[in-house]
Amino acid sequence: MLGGIFMESVKLKIQSETEDKYELLYLDGVTTWVHKSLIRDNHITIIDNQVEVSDYLFRSFFSSYVAKLKHEERIKESEKTFAYLERIPFLIENLDLIRKNKEYYHLYFDRFRIGHYVVFRAGLGGLLESYKLETRLTGTCEITNQKYYIFSGTGSPFSGSGTLTAYCVGCDDLHSISVGTFSTYMGEFKQIQAFCPPRKNEEAKKQLRLELNF
Ligand SMILES: [Zn+2]
Structure with missing residues (x-):
């Protein structure tokens, strides 16, 4: 569950790259760097400068962002309940x-x-x-x-x-x-x-x- 929504896959834009890493962009301005081998080894194809990754991979790539959302959601929930x-x-x-x-x-x-x-x-x-x-x-x-x-x-x-x-x-x-x-x-x-x-x-x-x- 991310922000209360279950996602099967997530589309990410390749914002920039270095020799061995991609900078992936999610929504507005949330980016993360991942090693190119992670994209290759997970058999993810790049189409139109975009990759589609599983919910599981998304969570691992954007783990600190996901943790932040989880924390915010929990605070909201706590205040409510x-x-x-x-x-x-x-x-x-x-x-x-x-x-x-x-x-x-x-x-x-x-x-x-x-x-x-x-x-x-x-x-x-x-x-x-x-x-x-x-x-x-x-x-x-x-x-x-x-x-x-x-x-x-x-x-x-x-x-x-x-x-x-x-x-x-x-x-x-x-x-x-x-x-x-x-x-x-x-x-x-x-x-x-x-x-x-x-x-x-x-x-x-x-x-x-x-x-x-x-
Ligand atoms: Zn446990």
Whole structure:
């Protein structure tokens, strides 16, 4: 996903070249230098001074640009939903402060939900408690060996299978996890919801951000 759009391929203009590199141009003024062998080895033909590259290659050529967009998108998303996924480890560290303020503890995140016919939501504090205790809502990424935190999921409590979405600290990305025992995860959310029901409170969100300086 780039800026919310999935692209199968991307057309890039060759802006200039040196003996061994091309300068590729994407949209208005976003350029990057790539080694000519990368174009050749990926069997990309140059037509009218343009190349068409796969979404995958685009991401690797323009990795810093893609990272910047991803970051901007995340900020926008965070402001909209207060789902500061990348802040989860930081918030766990500050759990004591969150525990002291009921409004913080029960803060509502609209992306934190699990269920299908019945949706369970949980307040910030409750989720952080669960993450801190390393319950089944946390796990270790096979690629980076770092922690991930499950924050949403959908599936059938009857067939048992479901898909969970987790934020992975090491990859700084979301992972989809298929499970055969969906109800156990739903049960965890349900339990958290029982002792930490979420409440919408825009003022408390702002206040917490100010207090923790993020
Ligand atoms: Zn990962």
